[in-house]
Amino acid sequence: MIRNPILPGFNPDPSILRVGDDYYIATSTFEWFPGVQIYHSRDLVNWRLLTRPLTRPDQLDMRGDGDSCGVWAPCLTHDGTLFHLIYTDVKRYGRTTVGGASGASLRDFHNYLVTAESIDGPWSDPIYLNSSGFDPSLFHDEDGRKYLVNMLWDHRPGRNRFAGIVLQEYSPEQRRLVGERRNIFPGTPLGLTEAPHLYQRDGWYYLLTAEGGTGWNHAVTMARSRSIDGPYELHPDRYILSSRTRPDAPLQRAGHADLVHAQDGTPYLAYLCGRPLPNRGRCVMGRETALQPMRWGEDGWLYTLAGDGMPLAEAPAPALALASFDPAPIRADFDDATLPIDLQWLRSPFPERLFSLTERPGHLRLFGRETIGSSFEQSLVARRQQAFCYTARTMVDFDPQHFQQAAGLVCYYNATKFHYLHISHDEEAGRHVRVMSALPDSPQADAFTAPVPVPAGPVQLRVDVDYERLRFAWRMTEGEAWNWLPEQFDASILSDEASAPGLPNFTGAFVGIACQDMAGTARPADFDWFDYEERPYRAQPV
Structure with a gap:
């Protein structure tokens, strides 16, 4: 069985990847150095911390970054040749005064890409991508083109700060974004639309996002389109995973998810969650990473096994040979x-x-x-x-x-x-x-x-x-x-x-x-x- 959380303690914003028989999950590290944690597994049950790729000053310098700034929401992908790691370095967030007035709407998010032939490096010097918002994700299309998606931040008064998901093509040859950015998904009324990931299946582009904020109202939203530019139609249930209506659930705050398929084709959803202290409602271990199998319905949409959209404390593991790791020394x-x-x-x-x-x-x-x-x-x-x-x-x-x-x-x-x-x-x-x-x-x-x-x-x-x-x-x-x-x-x-x-x-x-x-x-x-x-x-x- 998979026993959740699979990555206990502060391990939020999971990005999951399979390369052959190896599974990897990258999680956020915020102001802690070195940046990004990458875990490894061969059975989806046992995981070990393998590496932290952002180790050099030219890759990451967070001196002056505020609390809970720094490295947000890495995205780990592989295009058959190279590992690609996208990450945000948040330089400013929260209550700051500018000329005596509140500057909370003015935020600085810088997005970068590093690559490596091997998961344990060496990782390249960073390529600067953009600063239009956070939670960037790289999508490798079947035709060989690559696209960056990220949430769009709008600081203007009276606007929706979470202004939708924007898409822009990335050119590996030019090492930069090319063409115009396009807002492909405005989100749902739940709001706070972020954490986009794109996938391709049976002629559809599927867009996974997080909504509702990373607290008790968190949810995983899915939409799809025949064209990468949209328009995107919403999942019939709108939210495919959430504990927002179940305060009795052992895993709360479920959201910010990423999808991987096992060797037998079974989809697995990695997502963040929180475990509140009994009777106190506070998550001292922060946002942790959980994992559970999903299923593709006959209608081409993704569902939990029971169809109820609930996160599971225990879930069936794939039929793979167990590959355990030695426990860390005390x-x-x-x-x-x-x-x-x-x-x-x-x-x-x-x-x-x-x-x-x-x-x-x-x-x-x-x-x-x-x-x-x-x-x-x-x-x-x-x-x-x-x-x-x-x-x-x-x-x-x-x-x-x-x-x-x-x-x-x-x-x-x-x-x-x-x-x-x-x-x-x-x-x-x-x-x-x-x-x-x-x-x-x-x-x-x-x-x-x-x-x-x-x-x-x-x-x-x-x-x-x-x-x-x-x-x-x-x-x-x-x-x-x-x-x-x-x-x-x-x-x-x-x-x-x-x-x-x-x-x-x-x-x-x-x-x-x-x-x-x-x-x-x-x-x-x-x-x-x-x-x-x-x-x-x-x-x-x-």
């Missing part, structure tokens, strides 16, 4: 010259300014940079939360000289949402641990616990998360009892839903390590190891 020892693939950092294409795995062998050295939450140069290395209950631990060697230097263990969503157990120093407490929280749903934007003095030497830090409950602890040596801080923190703030109005929130909760030096002297912190262990629920930490 501990990252930092003994290699490269980071474990599960770990990422924020925005910068120059990791050598943020961390080193060679300056102190066997350790990850983070250089103290800007404040936690900075949009430019922040030393924070973290991995996705992928289960409702987990424990994370680390050991850090850090000798701060004053209050502007800090390092420690962080549960992070973005600059306005985190809980940070850190070591620092001040005149009264000396070297100490305390928690700083950024609270999006509180009149007090940030909060601090009282400092707890700690002796000199490396310190072990720990966090236990059980659904919406979060606890921190510290100790000096292995085998010693943990010193639990008395406070219980709200883990549910690390979610899309906990936010001030008007701000983009499209990622998910991370847990990792960080270091700041707000005096600008780059004082380092050395982390010996980092553990991430998923586990069953328990009421109290041990």
